[in-house]
Amino acid sequence: MKFGGTSMAGTERIRRVANIVRRQQHAADGTRHEIVVVVSAMAGETDRLVNFCREANPLYDPAEYDVVVASGEQVTSGLLALTLQAMGCPARSWLGWQLPIRTIEAHSRARVEAIEADALLRALDAGEIAVIPGFQGMSDQGRVTTLGRGGSDTSAVAVAAAIHADRCDIYTDVDGVYTTDPRIVARARKLKAVTYEEMLELASVGAKVLQTRSVGLAMKEGVRVQVLSSFIDDNATPADDLPGTLIISEGEMNQMVENGHMERQLVTGIAHDKNEAKIILTRVPDRPGSVANIFQPLSAASINVDMIIQNVGRDKGETDVTFTVPQTDLLRAQALLEDRRDVIGYNRIITDSHIAKISVVGVGMKSHAGVAATMFRALADRGINIQAITTSEIKVSVMIDEDETELAVRVLHSAYGLDEEETA
Ligand code: ADP
Ligand code: ASP
Ligand code: MG
Numbered sequence: 036m037k038f039g040g041t042s043m044a045g046t047e048r049i050r051r052v053a054n055i056v057r058r059q060q061h062a063a064d065g066t067r068h069e070i071v072v073v074v075s076a077m078a079g080e081t082d083r084l085v086n087f088c089r090e091a092n093p094l095y096d097p098a099e100y101d102v103v104v105a106s107g108e109q110v111t112s113g114l115l116a117l118t119l120q121a122m123g124c125p126a127r128s129w130l131g132w133q134l135p136i137r138t139i140e141a142h143s144r145a146r147v148e149a150i151e152a153d154a155l156l157r158a159l160d161a162g163e164i165a166v167i168p169g170f171q172g173m174s175d176q177g178r179v180t181t182l183g184r185g186g187s188d189t190s191a192v193a194v195a196a197a198i199h200a201d202r203c204d205i206y207t208d209v210d211g212v213y214t215t216d217p218r219i220v221a222r223a224r225k226l227k228a229v230t231y232e233e234m235l236e237l238a239s240v241g242a243k244v245l246q247t248r249s250v251g252l253a254m255k256e257g258v259r260v261q262v263l264s265s266f267i268d269d270n271a272t273p274a275d276d277l278p279g280t281l282i283i284s285e286g287e288m289n290q291m292v293e294n295g296h297m298e299r300q301l302v303t304g305i306a307h308d309k310n311e312a313k314i315i316l317t318r319v320p321d322r323p324g325s326v327a328n329i330f331q332p333l334s335a336a337s338i339n340v341d342m343i344i345q346n347v348g349r350d351k352g353e354t355d356v357t358f359t360v361p362q363t364d365l366l367r368a369q370a371l372l373e374d375r376r377d378v379i380g381y382n383r384i385i386t387d388s389h390i391a392k393i394s395v396v397g398v399g400m401k402s403h404a405g406v407a408a409t410m411f412r413a414l415a416d417r418g419i420n421i422q423a424i425t426t427s428e429i430k431v432s433v434m435i436d437e438d439e440t441e442l443a444v445r446v447l448h449s450a451y452g453l454d455e456e457e458t459a
Contacts, residue, residue, distance in 0.1 A: 036070060036274075037169065037191035040078035041208040042265035043111045046118070052265060053118040055206070056164060060124065063273055069159040071198060073169045073191040074115055076107025081170075081184070097142035101171075101181045104143075105131070108168030108187065116166045126164040129155065131171035131179065136190070138172035138180045145172055145180035146248070147189065150197035159198075167194060188249035196256035203253070203260045204274050205245065210264035211280035212237075212244055214453040215305040219444050222454040226303070227296065228281040230288050233303045233396055236430050240394035241308030245282075253282060285398070301399040301406060302451040307440050308392045311341060312365040313422070315357045316372065318382035321348040328379045329356060332371045338364045342392070342425045342434060356381075357423060359434065362388050390422065391440040394432040395447060407431045413450035419443050 036059060038052050052074075060068055076084075084104045088095045112128040119126035134154060138145035158165045169187025172180045182189050188205060195203035212234065213223040229237070231254035238247040244262060253260045263279025272278035283291075291297040319325050326345065333340055343358040360368045365388060372384055400406045407424075410431055414421060419442065423434040435443055448454060 037073040037187060037203065037205045038075065038115075038265055039187065039205075039207045040075040040080070042206055043074055043076070043115070044078040046114065049111070049114050049118050052206075053115060053122055053124075054269075055265060055267070056115075056119065057122055057124055058269070059274060060164065062275060071155060071159070071165045071167060071194055071200070072115065073167045073187060073194055074108060074111045075169050075187040076111055080107040080110075098178055101142050101145075101179050105168070105171040105179050105181050108170050112166045112168040116164075119164055119166070124164055125162060126166055127158065128166045128168070129158075130168060132173040132177070134167070136167075136172040136193070138174060138182070140174045140176065140180070142174075142178075142180055144183040145174065147172060147182065147193040147252075150193055152194075152197040155194075155198060183246070183248070185243060185246035186248075188246040189252060192249045192253045192256070192258050192260065195258045195260075196252065201259070202274075203258050204279070205260060205262045206265035207244065207262060208264065208266060209244065209262075210266075210278070212242070212262050212282075212304070214303070215444055215448050216242065216307070219307075219441055220448050220454075222457075223448065224453060224455045226280050228283050228288060228291055229303060230285045230398060231282055232285065233398055233429065234282050236394075236396045236427070237304050237306050240306045240392065240396065240430065240432060241310075242304065242306040250282065254284075257284075259283070299399060300397060300451070300453070301403055302395045302397040302453065303399070304396050305444055305447050305451075305453070306394050306396065307444050308394075309437055309440060310362050311359040311390060311392055311434075312362045312386060312388035313357060313359050313390050313434065314365070314368060314372070315355060315385040315387075316379065316381040316383075317355050317385070318353045319356050320380045321352050321354040325354075325379065326356060328375065329372065330358075332375055333360070333368055336364075336367060336371060338368050338371075342423045342432070344423050359390070359392070359423075389437045390434050391437045391443075392432050392434055393440065393443045393447065394430055395451065396430045398429050400429050400431075409450055410447060413446050414443060417442060417446050419446070 088100045116126045116128045137149045169190035211225040217223040235250045260282040261279045341359045346355045348354040421433045
């Protein structure tokens with residue numbers, strides 16, 4: 036069971052979480068579940084800690100940043116163990132370095148390599164609830180690492196895989212995965228199930244309900260994941276009856292469709308991402324090696340480039356190259372490119388962080404044409420200008436002005452027939 040930041044925000048909320056855990060431990064049919072709980076820091080806490088690091092040293096050392104930001108989860112794991120104990124449930128916390136959860140050295144964006152589960156399994160055998168702080172691990176050097184923002188989801192899936200859990204329930208502040216962010220489109224529909232592949236794509240283009248890496252890991256390890264709400268009362272449908280959204284394999288999905296439990300849609304969901312920025316290099320020499328000169332230094336600095344467009348050479352031998360990078364890397368990317376201006380040979384560098392990427396995702400696209408055309412038409416009808424386009428087998432993304440994000444998401448949600456029927 037994993038509980039996110041809003042679910043852990045304060046002692047009263049933690050008490051509710053403890054109650055959900057206790058009810059899950061003693062299922063209605065009398066079976067007793069063995070439970071490991073993974074917790075996030077209280078809502079807003081990680082942001083607060085990140086700001087402290089920035090204030091202390093704008094060019095902070097990521098290893099020390101990890102020491103600071105990992106503390107938010109240490110607090111909530113201890114508090115949940117205390118609260119469970121107060122209810123008479125034996126419980127203890129297991130910090131990342133105590134198990135340990137081994138990760139690669141990459142501070143602030145580490146990847147889990149292995150989890151030693153022996154101590155956990157012994158604790159479960161003894162009837163204890165194990166509470167693990169999400170987000171944190173330990174490097175080969177014995178130092179604290181963190182898994183990138185939203186990383187507690189990945190901690191939960193990794194722990195579930197390590198102990199061969201029956202299921203990994205991700206409790207959050209919405210009751211499942213919706214056709215789009217329900218905070219933007221009130222008529223978004225909750226999905227009974229989503230395939231790993233679609234969820235991976237949705238997460239990677241901005242649906243922050245699950246960290247992208249957690250979905251990739253669940254897919255690789257075959258972990259059964261359910262997303263559900265922690266904002267429930269004692270009468271709520273038990274988690275074992277699957278009230279939330281299941282993340283499942285395509286084979287399982289096909290079965291659900293055949294049995295009439297799910298309808299196949301052309302588009303499964305729509306996501307938006309305001310965290311990218313656009314860079315344009317003008318009048319780049321149109322010859323072999325130019326583009327490599329641009330992207331090589333960015334790659335060496337671990338800056339992820341997403342959308343790329345190279346215009347047809349306007350004048351003889353010159354072309355404009357446009358691409359996007361994460362907003363947090365914009366200044367670094369710009370500095371690197373300015374340093375290499377002579378080597379690359381461009382004229383001007385223009386940047387714009389006032390953009391958004393809107394994506395439509397669905398495995399139905401593999402076998403049906405027309406998804407992109409519908410998108411472009413619907414946006415055009417509302418006068419929304421498309422600045423760039425990228426596609427994959429199950430996704431179409433467009434770059435637009437950031438101010439038009441909400442409008443575009445709503446328009447597309449209707450255009451693909453995803454709006455929930457209005458109930459009287
Ligand atoms: P937690 O703190 O529990 O990890 P997050 O804030 O990371 O929660 O993720 C939950 C949020 O994800 C929701 O409040 C919702 O606004 C947002 N979200 C974005 N896209 C979707 C979607 N397609 N379905 C459900 N929630 C979504
Ligand atoms: N507390 C961390 C964050 O805010 C990890 C998480 O909540 O998943 O990014
Ligand atoms: Mg999250």
